[in-house]
Every structure is written in C-alpha cells, then in structure tokens.
Amino acid sequence: xxxxxxxxxxxxxxxxxxxxxxxxxxxxxVYVSNERGNSITVIDSTTLEAKxxxxxxxxxxxxxxxxxxxxxxxxxSDDHAVLAIDPATLKVMRKLKSGPDPELFxxxxxxxxxxxxxxxxxxxxVLDVEQNKVVAQVPVGTEPEGMAVSPDGATLVATSxxxxxxxxxxxxxxxxxxxxxxxxxxxxxxFSKDGKRLWVSAEVGGTVSVIDPETRKIIHxxxxxxxxxxxxxxxxxxxxxxxDGKTAFVALxxxxxxxxxxxxxxxxxxxxxxxxxxxxxxxxxxEKLLFTTNGNSNDVSVIDVQDLKVVKSIKVGGAPWGVVVxxx
Amino acid sequence: xxxxLAAASAQVSLLWVAAVLSAGPLAAQPKSxxxxxxxxxxxxxxxxxxxWSGPDPASAGKWxxxxxxxxxxxxxxSRRTPAKEFGPLLDxxxxxxxxxxxxGLLRVMxxxxxxxxxxRSKIIHGIVRYAHGQQRLTDRIREEADELSxxxxxxxxPETAESRKLDEQLNWDTRIFDERAKSLIYVCETPVLLEQxxxxxxxxxxxxxxxxxx
Numbered sequence: 130x131x132x133x134x135x136x137x138x139x140x141x142x143x144x145x146x147x148x149x150x151x152x153x154x155x156x157x158x159v160y161v162s163n164e165r166g167n168s169i170t171v172i173d174s175t176t177l178e179a180k181x182x183x184x185x186x187x188x189x190x191x192x193x194x195x196x197x198x199x200x201x202x203x204x205x206s207d208d209h210a211v212l213a214i215d216p217a218t219l220k221v222m223r224k225l226k227s228g229p230d231p232e233l234f235x236x237x238x239x240x241x242x243x244x245x246x247x248x249x250x251x252x253x254x255v256l257d258v259e260q261n262k263v264v265a266q267v268p269v270g271t272e273p274e275g276m277a278v279s280p281d282g283a284t285l286v287a288t289s290x291x292x293x294x295x296x297x298x299x300x301x302x303x304x305x306x307x308x309x310x311x312x313x314x315x316x317x318x319x320f321s322k323d324g325k326r327l328w329v330s331a332e333v334g335g336t337v338s339v340i341d342p343e344t345r346k347i348i349h350x351x352x353x354x355x356x357x358x359x360x361x362x363x364x365x366x367x368x369x370x371x372x373d374g375k376t377a378f379v380a381l382x383x384x385x386x387x388x389x390x391x392x393x394x395x396x397x398x399x400x401x402x403x404x405x406x407x408x409x410x411x412x413x414x415x416e417k418l419l420f421t422t423n424g425n426s427n428d429v430s431v432i433d434v435q436d437l438k439v440v441k442s443i444k445v446g447g448a449p450w451g452v453v454v455x456x457x
Numbered sequence: 458x459x460x461x462l463a464a465a466s467a468q469v470s471l472l473w474v475a476a477v478l479s480a481g482p483l484a485a486q487p488k489s490x491x492x493x494x495x496x497x498x499x500x501x502x503x504x505x506x507x508x509w510s511g512p513d514p515a516s517a518g519k520w521x522x523x524x525x526x527x528x529x530x531x532x533x534x535s536r537r538t539p540a541k542e543f544g545p546l547l548d549x550x551x552x553x554x555x556x557x558x559x560x561g562l563l564r565v566m567x568x569x570x571x572x573x574x575x576x577r578s579k580i581i582h583g584i585v586r587y588a589h590g591q592q593r594l595t596d597r598i599r600e601e602a603d604e605l606s607x608x609x610x611x612x613x614x615p616e617t618a619e620s621r622k623l624d625e626q627l628n629w630d631t632r633i634f635d636e637r638a639k640s641l642i643y644v645c646e647t648p649v650l651l652e653q654x655x656x657x658x659x660x661x662x663x664x665x666x667x668x669x670x671x
Contacts, residue, residue, distance in 0.1 A: 355506055356506065357504055357505050357506030358504045358506040358507055359500075359502075359504050361498075361500060362500060362504055362507055364498075383498070383500065383507065384506075384507060385507050385508070385656070402510040404656075405507075405652060405653060405656050425649055425652060425653055425656075426653060426656055426657070
C-alpha cells in the first residue's frame with residue numbers, strides 16, 4: 130500500500146468513525162415493561178429491533194427514567210416495590226419502598242423525589258429515591274393512577290379513577306390544594322412543556338380534558354369519533370404532547386388507535402391504527418418517533434411523528450404496559 | 458371439625474373469587490356488573506374498524522358467494538390453524554386469484570370477521586350464563602353453611618345423619634365452585650384471544666392489498 134493510499138484509508142476510517150458517532154448520538158434505547166411477561170424489553174431506536182427481553186419484577190407496569198439516564202425506575206406491582214435498575218446491565222440496583230401495589234409514578238424534574246400512585250390504598254407515596262425514604266403519604270381519591278409533575282416542579286397532579294378527579298398537590302407541603310372533576314375513570318395526566326396546559330384522559334368517559342393549571346378550569350374536552358368503532362371501545366389512556374405544545378397524541382385503548390390532536394384547536398387530525406389495546410406512549414427525545422404499548426397484541430408500534438404513519442410493529446413480552454426512552 | 462373446615466373453605470373460596478375478580482392483570486372497568494365476571498371489559502362485539510383500516514370489505518360483494526374466499530376464511534378463523542400459517546395461506550390465495558386478488562382478499566376479511574365475531578358472541582353469552590351459575594352456587598353455599606350451623610348446635614355435638622348429609626353437600630358444592638372459579642381466568646381470556654386472531658388476520662390481509670385504503 131502506498132503512503133497516499135494509506136492516508137486515504139485512514140481518512141476514510143476516521144470519516145466512518147465520525148459517522149458512527151453521529152448515529153450514536155441519535156440512537157436511543159427504548160424500555161418496555163411487560164405486565165404479564167414479568168419482564169422488560171429493550172429496543173434500539175435506530176434498528177427498531179428488540180435487542181433483549183429480561184425477566185424482572187412481578188407485574189411490572191409504570192416505568193420511567195432519571196433525567197441523566199442512569200437509573201431506570203419500574204413499578205413492580207405484585208412485589209409492592211419500585212425497582213431501581215441499571216439501564217446498561219438491566220440488573221436491579223436497589224429495591225425502593227413504594228407503598229402497596231404501585232401502578233404508575235412521576236419523577237420530579239430534578240430527579241428526586243418520586244411520586245407513586247398506590248392504587249389499593251388511595252394514596253400517593255412521596256419517596257426520596259436517594260435515601261429510599263418515604264417523605265410523605267398523601268391521601269387522595271379512590272384508585273389513584275395518573276401522575277404528572279408540572280415542569281417547574283411546584284405542582285403534582287394525581288388522578289383518581291373511581292372519584293374521577295384530578296387532585297392538585299403542592300409539592301412543598303405535600304397537601305392537596307384543589308380538585309378538578311373530569312369524566313369517568315381518569316387514567317393519565319400530562320403537562321405541556323410550558324406548564325400552561327394539563328391534559329387528563331378519561332378512559333370510561335371517552336374524553337380528554339384540557340385544564341388550565343392556573344385557574345384549574347377545564348378549557349376544552351376533546352372527544353373522539355372513529356367511523357365503525359363503537360363509543361365503548363374508545364377508551365383514552367396515554368397522552369403525550371410535543372415540546373412545542375402544538376400536537377397531542379392520545380392512545381385510545383381497545384379502539385386500537387392513536388389519535389393525533391391539534392393541541393391549539395383541539396381538533397383530531399388523524400387516527401392511526403396501531404396494535405390492540407394501546408395504553409402508553411413515549412417519544413424519542415428528538416420527537417422523531419413515538420412508541421406505543423399494545424397490551425393485547427403483545428407488540429410496540431412505532432409512529433413516524435413527521436409523516437404521521439405507523440412504520441413498524443415490534444414483538445415484545447406478554448401484555449406490554451409502559452414505555453420510556455433514554456434521554457441520550 | 459370437618460364441618461367447620463368446609464364452612465371455612467367455602468368462605469375462603471368466596472374471598473378467593475372476590476380477589477380474582479378485583480385484581481385481574483387487565484382490570485380496567487368498574488367491577489359492578491354482576492353478569493360479567495371477567496376482569497376484561499365486556500365488549501359484546503368486535504367492531505370491524507378495531508381490526509381493520511382498509512377499504513370496506515362489503516364493497517367486494519357477498520363473501521359467501523365466493524367459494525375460495527369462504528373456505529379460506531373458515532380456515533383462518535379456525536382456532537386449529539396456527540397464526541404462523543396465516544401468511545403462507547394468504548400468499549397462496551393471492552397467487553391463485555391473480556388480478557382479482559384484492560377483491561378476493563376483501564371477501565376473505567368479511568368472512569373472517571363474521572365468523573370470529575359469531576364465535577365470540579357465543580362465548581360471551583356462555584360467560585354470562587357461567588356468571589349466573591356461579592352466583593346461584595354462591596347463594597346455595599351460603600344457605601348450606603347456614604343450615605349446617607343450625608343443625609350442628611355446638612362443635613362437640615355428635616354428628617347426625619342430617620348433619621353428615623349437609624356436610625357432604627356443602628363440601629361438594631364448594632369443590633365445584635372452586636374448580637369453576639379457577640377456570641374462569643382461562644374462560645375470560647377466550648374473547649381476547651379471538652380479538653387477537655381477528656386483528657392479526659386483518660393486518661396480514663391489509664398488507665397484501667395492492668390498493669391501500671382507510
């Protein structure tokens with residue numbers, strides 16, 4: 130090999146390495162909790178393939194990640210614990226106190242504390258994840274489930290399924306300061322990034338209430354009609370808003386569709402057929418892709434957010450429930 | 458002792474069923490419908506649009522008039538056909554049908570949907586009857602336990618022919634109740650499995666249509 134050829138080759142290799150690095154920057158890892166599989170499935174966001182499925186905890190449901198991407202938190206409902214997992218090795222690092230039957234939780238934007246909904250005993254457990262210490266237990270309505278913390282960290286919202294309320298909790302005092310009645314069986318709450326809107330889905334009511342957190346008034350109720358699908362099958366659960374606050378995605382349960390809603394006019398733009406009994410959703414940080422967990426078809430659908438098309442279905446474990454994407 | 462055990466066991470069984478009914482993994486509806494013992498939500502029918510977003514299958518005419526489409530629909534809908542055979546069966550059909558494949562596929566979908574929905578409705582009715590049967594049995598077990606405690610005035614009271622008969626009946630009913638309650642989990646899964654099947658077939662048919670719709 131001539132020196133010139135060698136130099137070219139080195140340059141080429143360096144270029145290839147740079148390319149790989151660029152790719153790696155936008156490659157995220159997707160973690161899916163499988164309620165019946167008692168496992169987590171790991172998906173690569175570039176290849177859109179399931180890399181591995183690992184048995185972990187009993188009846189895993191809610192799943193989230195620390196802002197630095199170093200800890201994966203998982204509600205192991207039948208273990209009555211929250212598991213702190215190393216995302217790289219998928220080994221349980223610590224078993225945290227959660228109160229009974231944890232279902233869903235929300236992490237404070239600073240990464241601590243963790244607010245856990247205890248479905249069975251009608252309270253929210255506030256857990257210091259550093260010290261594994263229960264800071265407070267806040268009594269709320271019957272069967273709390275949906276949890277969201279405002280982007281400024283000042284307000285926690287917990288929805289209670291049977292009481293049909295969104296409870297507003299002051300995170301300094303850990304006391305309820307307001308309640309908003311929504312439609313039957315609220316399942317999920319999501320703040321807009323600017324904190325000016327709160328979206329609360331009602332599974333049995335079939336609506337999503339858009340609330341002004343400042344006045345705590347319902348500004349609008351989003352309703353859904355899908356030709357050929359009965360009203361009963363339209364059960365809104367997971368809600369995700371784009372960072373610009375312009376678009377909302379709503380998982381509609383056994384309607385097997387995700388609704389794309391214009392978050393400014395509240396009009397439904399499109400219904401995307403995904404898998405069966407779609408419940409939870411998660412964006413990649415660049416918001417190019419949205420992942421949906423389909424509990425009855427045991428798969429995850431991948432939506433191209435720009436094109437509003439379902440690009441892939443990925444088989445995961447039994448009854449996928451929650452999904453989270455790594456921040457890096 | 459045996460008698461009190463049977464009564465206690467009846468109590469435990471009722472508690473066990475209550476626990477199963479309230480804590481199914483997919484519990485997602487208020488648990489107040491006495492006709493519906495399953496944790497899954499009761500949906501009397503699968504809506505076509507739940508499993509299909511392609512063109513209206515009815516646009517291709519009656520599926521029962523197309524012999525090939527109808528026999529494939531029956532085969533696909535049958536639970537004896539494993540899911541991994543859906544693809545090859547449909548590919549074979551498309552090849553045979555040639556230019557008319559799209560219309561044929563729509564008729565297959567219409568058939569699959571109708572057959573599976575019909576099977577599913579029968580199962581749903583069966584589950585309701587089952588729930589009623591269990592309710593009647595629950596009432597009877599309660600009465601039997603009451604009668605037994607009346608017949609047996611104290612724990613040390615000697616066993617009589619009547620109390621022995623009551624005891625046997627109670628034991629027997631409790632056992633039936635238990636067995637049925639245990640199979641409930643599987644019974645409740647059946648409508649879901651049929652939905653999965655309809656959805657899977659729907660997606661496979663849709664992916665083979667030349668003219669995409671919906």
